[in-house]
Amino acid sequence: MKNFKIKAGFFLACLAIGLPGYAQGEKEEPQENNVLLPDMMKQKSDLTVFTKLLQETGWADSLTPIKDESYVPVQNPPATSPLVFERCGFVPQERPFAFTVFAESDSVFSSMGITDAASLTAYLQEHYADDDAFSGLIYDDQYTRENHAANRFVAYHLLSQRLNPKQLVYHYNEIGFDLRDFLSTGEAKATAPIYDYYTTMGNSRRLIKLYESKDSEGVRINRFVTYDPEIYQEKEVLLKGLSVSKERMYEAFNGNVYLLKDMLLYDDQLVEKGFAQERLRFDMASLSPELMNLGYRRLLTGVPDAAFYLEPDYLEKIKVLAGDLYYLTGFQSYWTDYQGDEYLLVAQDGKLDIVLELPPVAVAGMYQLRLALSGNPSRSVVQYYVGEEDALAPVGLPVDERTPYSQGYQSYGRGDAGFVDEDLMISQGGLMRAPGVFQPGIAPDIMEYTPSGRRIVGNFYMDPAKKYYFRIKSVGDLGEAQLFLDYLELVPSTVFSHPSKSEDCW
Numbered sequence: 001m002k003n004f005k006i007k008a009g010f011f012l013a014c015l016a017i018g019l020p021g022y023a024q025g026e027k028e029e030p031q032e033n034n035v036l037l038p039d040m041m042k043q044k045s046d047l048t049v050f051t052k053l054l055q056e057t058g059w060a061d062s063l064t065p066i067k068d069e070s071y072v073p074v075q076n077p078p079a080t081s082p083l084v085f086e087r088c089g090f091v092p093q094e095r096p097f098a099f100t101v102f103a104e105s106d107s108v109f110s111s112m113g114i115t116d117a118a119s120l121t122a123y124l125q126e127h128y129a130d131d132d133a134f135s136g137l138i139y140d141d142q143y144t145r146e147n148h149a150a151n152r153f154v155a156y157h158l159l160s161q162r163l164n165p166k167q168l169v170y171h172y173n174e175i176g177f178d179l180r181d182f183l184s185t186g187e188a189k190a191t192a193p194i195y196d197y198y199t200t201m202g203n204s205r206r207l208i209k210l211y212e213s214k215d216s217e218g219v220r221i222n223r224f225v226t227y228d229p230e231i232y233q234e235k236e237v238l239l240k241g242l243s244v245s246k247e248r249m250y251e252a253f254n255g256n257v258y259l260l261k262d263m264l265l266y267d268d269q270l271v272e273k274g275f276a277q278e279r280l281r282f283d284m285a286s287l288s289p290e291l292m293n294l295g296y297r298r299l300l301t302g303v304p305d306a307a308f309y310l311e312p313d314y315l316e317k318i319k320v321l322a323g324d325l326y327y328l329t330g331f332q333s334y335w336t337d338y339q340g341d342e343y344l345l346v347a348q349d350g351k352l353d354i355v356l357e358l359p360p361v362a363v364a365g366m367y368q369l370r371l372a373l374s375g376n377p378s379r380s381v382v383q384y385y386v387g388e389e390d391a392l393a394p395v396g397l398p399v400d401e402r403t404p405y406s407q408g409y410q411s412y413g414r415g416d417a418g419f420v421d422e423d424l425m426i427s428q429g430g431l432m433r434a435p436g437v438f439q440p441g442i443a444p445d446i447m448e449y450t451p452s453g454r455r456i457v458g459n460f461y462m463d464p465a466k467k468y469y470f471r472i473k474s475v476g477d478l479g480e481a482q483l484f485l486d487y488l489e490l491v492p493s494t495v496f497s498h499p500s501k502s503e504d505c506w
Helices: 037-042 048-057 059-063 106-111 117-128 149-155 179-185 268-273 290-294 422-427
Strands: 004-006 010-012 090-092 099-104 194-199 207-212 224-227 234-239 249-252 255-260 280-283 307-310 318-322 324-328 342-346 353-357 365-374 381-387 393-400 431-433 452-462 469-474 482-485 487-492
Touching (some): 037 048, 037 249, 048 059, 048 099, 048 106, 048 117, 048 149, 099 106, 194 280, 422 431
Parallel strands (some): 090 307, 099 255
Antiparallel strands (some): 194 207, 224 234, 324 342, 342 482, 353 469, 365 452, 431 452
8 A cells, every 4th residue: 555645745654646636726826926925915016005904913923834833644534435436535635725815906995094903993983883893892992902993803704714716606516606617627617506605714703705696796795685485596786895806816825815996994894784584504524624725626527436534623614523524526436415515524434423613694584504405325414513612402203314315204195195384284294395495407397306405403592792503423333334524504583483585496
């Protein structure tokens, strides 16, 4: 057996094979620019104000790391891959750090009279001090404090992962999308609306949304709309959002800066018209920044059976307590996965146990937590737990994830001319069909493909100021069982129990 390195710092420990080259997932490190983000920004004449804000708030220092110097790759990874059993998975040889900055250009700040942290603080105090989103913030000259208005403003512009232009949104298997044309031309022709949510940097965790549709005129930050429930297209624009593009971007060695033509704010309007009124769907692979920083989150070339082994503490927001965790790119695999990829936890000594840090919510209230399902005999029987880190409580009884969502409901009318609506019927068992927004490779309609669905874990009160966790633990000795992790949803009560409007199927 021979160990050897491949692109982006991975090696194959069992069999001497390579991973074919790929365009979109490759880390872009231009030879002409080997400076770090803060130093690169100092060189740009249209970023002088935001660069100064980074320095005055202390955030510039947070944008300088390149990799985790303490990380040591696992020396004895699992001997087999869950996809191709004669070889093991690829293993990260480093834990790189990289960042994305959304920065207003000097012309934006100039129009508001903002030149530094002091003038920004005065502007925010004058216009937003009464907003609930600014509640509890301070407006003195202690700009490095995280509860300072200027510090909080800057933090909302920062992500702890590098998003290249083709990674701002993930075009892959949304309905109507022509993947073959995208791969051949490099141009994504938007069809159905697509989006991802990311958590911004800092202890005051807040969401930022990246979105594109055929009506949005490119990728936008925090665009919120209503949809035509029949065809899943934009109906009414609630918040237009800020445009981001390759044409207004600077690259540094450890990240990218996207220039904005307007001010990016987390205020009451964004919360009340946007995040508080929207079903939040998170691809599991977007929860932690490591996959994107390694260059493997959005592979658009490569072998379908590539499996990347991630040791128990490799990911910041997903911790493995029992089992072997793999990231499966799913490229051209024709799986029934949202955005095509997934995590797969494989039992170790017959046990599975994993803890996920849930994304933040915008307002306090009741939220419904849902989990993607892909029922087949390889899955497992598990117990769910939800709560704060030191107060995780079991949710209901153990559930069997080995069966399709339809199994067991025939007596209530499924499969005949019964009088009970099918969606209402399965919801009584804490289940839902899969969302209709993506097109599976092996079935004409994902909503009619019964192995795929959603589990309603439960309804929970959540506070924006607190961190919540979701633990999934196997029950009993399950042998070679698996846990499927594709996407989860946090749905505010304004959506799942609206008094007059039903939730859409998308």
